[in-house]
Amino acid sequence: MTAGPGACAPGGWLSRAYTGTSARPRRLIRSSLAGIAAIEDIAHQERSREHNTRWLNWLTAEIGKLGLAMTPSVANFVLIHFPDTKGRTAKDADAFLTASGLILRQTTAYKLPNALRLSVGTEEANRLVVAALKDFLG
Secondary structure, eight states, X not given: OOOOTTSSSTTXXXXXXXXXXXXXXXXXXXXXXXXXXXXXXXXXXXXXXXXHHHXXXXXXXXXXXXXXXXXXXXXXXXXXXXXXXXXXXXXHHHHHHHHXXXXXXXXXXXXXXXXXXXXXXXXXXXXXXXXXXXXXXX
16 A cells, blocks of 8 residues: 555545544654655655755865865765864854854764864855855955
């Protein structure tokens, strides 16, 4: 039996399968079906891969031009390494970027105190982060 689009609809086989009073299991089933639909959407997967590849390469090149080192990546993020120089550390960069409304992930919990993790985002977000890093580095 497959879980097609109508499975969670009122009267659908999944909605009939759960007869309790809590809505939580129904939300879980619906979100699971959404996940299954996303996995089965091959065109979306390809667009996502193409977007990630394009912008990962762009971010790597542009951040490299700023003189910052990065760990090579094939994922959906780059790990940017900052110098120990006062005013140029990862902590300083994080404060500057956060004040600009840009959130990168601190990596001190991973024993990488001088790095920030930048997820590949939309074109606008990627360009904003690179411009902000350029301003930060002066």
